[in-house]
């Protein structure tokens with residue numbers, strides 16, 4: 136098994152790093168009894184990491200120069216501490232070690248070979264990695280597995296505050312309690328309410344959260360990363376998979392990370408480093424909802440048609456973590472609402488979970504097939520917090536964190552065929568979220584585990600990877616999603632029609648009705664022209680429970696290097712001014728929860744779209760909702776984006 140041990144010289148190398156211009160990774164020494172293959176892999180990995188590291192240190196040191204430098208400085212000492220205990224090689228040299236590096240050499244694109252390359256260190260990707268290594272151990276086989284993660288740390292791009300169903304974790308790591316998984320707060324009450332503007336009506340809760348836990352998913356993912364690493368998985372946080380690699384027959388043979396140190400104008404900066412090719416005998420894509428590479432592969436191999444799936448449908452979830460007064464905190468209490476402030480034709484609602492340490496995750500989900508282009512999901516969330524049933528809980532509290540992410544709502548009807556030549560799609564990239572439960576962590580984990588078992592059989596026994604499709608259909612994921620299939624499309628009939636139909640499905644038919652409802656139009660086609668609607672007059676933030684976007688954005692600790700090509704690409708640069716603004720009244724300036732898209736008058740008074748890409752929260756709503764599908768979300772330089780885990784965990788430690 137691969138196990139790399141830092142050289143005794145590494146400490147002095149580390150201090151030398153602080154003063155030197157070029158940065159080098161100390162050599163690794165595999166165990167003396169390692170096989171020649173392992174020895175050679177160690178040399179190969181070292182040479183590649185050496186060039187990668189010099190890029191990473193410069194990228195992460197630039198984070199401190201950005202818009203949120205003060206916040207980053209505040210948490211820096213803690214990051215170093217996490218570094219000592221944290222995941223992966225990078226942490227021992229650390230983004231926070233104070234190193235500045237400028238690499239003046241141009242290095243050609245290097246290539247590393249693995250048995251399995253996994254994109255995304257989320258619940259799906261890490262469960263797949265862990266399961267693969269468990270099988271290796273059971274059968275005494277050595278398969279090399281790496282996971283590449285675009286967040287600066289494992290968990291940094293995972294929104295915390297989650298009601299977690301432990302079914303998949305019980306199967307994957309049955310001793311999770313003894314192994315101190317960060318799962319401590321059982322659900323203690325489970326309420327469901329329909330809101331009018333000033334009242335709240337209790338409904339029977341359809342969620343059935345008995346036996347579930349209120350957790351921080353980013354912390355759980357961090358713990359899963361540690362477990363994966365203990366088993367020998369190599370995790371590379373801070374690297375974004377940018378490109379799919381194909382062989383001459385069109386089979387996927389891995390991914391390439393993006394070039395670093397490229398300026399806005401496309402020129403190479405002093406610290407330019409080409410991307411790295413990570414080649415795998417099998418590639419698993421676990422990028423989460425609307426993964427950029429996953430979408431490419433779904434289209435290229437017609438996986439939706441092959442799986443006889445409908446289009447995927449989505450919602451945007453916007454969330455805050457609050458610290459509330461002790462007398463208001465009820466650990467394990469869970470509340471979901473429907474209704475106000477959304478109009479009855481727009482599907483969505485809120486969730487409010489009491490975690491531990493006086494923390495409450497509160498969020499609002501808006502289905503992206505809304506019609507009114509003037510609707511602003513961020514403002515709907517701010518309005519919601521003023522409801523008389525909600526505001527008293529928040530008053531006197533403090534917001535610790537802000538974030539946003541889309542989630543899949545297509546369920547059973549929208550699952551693509553998950554296998555492509557050379558790999559498979561797992562987790563929310565394939566859309567395994569259970570909508571009526573608003574839970575996808577357990578299904579993402581289970582799909583990763585099933586994929587790992589199929590991959591292991593493929594690599595070890597030569598069976599076809601396509602067996603994964605059958606394994607999925609025989610699993611409890613399929614049963615869950617099948618039984619829940621009519622819940623979301625029922626709300627095509629509006630809030631009240633949806634409530635009646637979904638209650639019928641849930642309580643009487645119990646998912647066994649002989650029909651399967653279809654989804655309506657794809658989300659981008661659902662937006663009406665602005666002439667059919669009136670602008671919505673949202674109240675100004677009061678700074679007590681509601682806030683403006685820049686204030687919230689600060690709490691997400693988001694940052695990207697300003698001087699890099701925009702990762703938000705317009706397929707046609709004319710469409711914003713010729714279509715989006717005149718026909719749809721610039722919906723991107725409202726659905727984006729980070730105010731990345733702004734129309735600003737030029738010197739002639741013409742409104743021009745300005746894209747503030749450095750504020751992007753990686754939620755992917757623009758990739759989904761743009762009426763003409765003109766915005767393409769691609770990965771920015773690795774390490775950029777939100778830093779949910781850090782700000783969340785560290786603020787708690789500070790307090």
Ligand SMILES: Cc1cc2nc3c(=O)[nH]c(=O)nc-3n(C[C@H](O)[C@H](O)[C@H](O)COP(=O)(O)OP(=O)(O)OC[C@H]3O[C@@H](n4cnc5c(N)ncnc54)[C@H](O)[C@@H]3O)c2cc1C
Nearest residue numbers: 255257258259285292298376422423452562563574575576
């Ligand atoms: C607002 C909201 C509330 C939710 N509440 C719950 C809940 O209460 N309970 C529940 O069970 N589920 C909940 N979910 C769903 C749950 O978060 C997802 O189902 C789950 O996280 C999916 O896991 P995943 O591994 O497929 O993807 P993700 O968790 O999204 O992880 C994907 C990882 O891949 C990385 N990545 C993506 N693209 C690349 C790339 N190209 N290169 C490198 N890295 C990449 C990302 O940074 C991320 O770390 C909620 C989701 C949202 C948005």
Ligand code: SF4
Nearest residue numbers: 727751752754755757
């Ligand atoms: S630019 Fe797109 S992906 Fe980024 S925060 Fe805005 S809507 Fe989300």
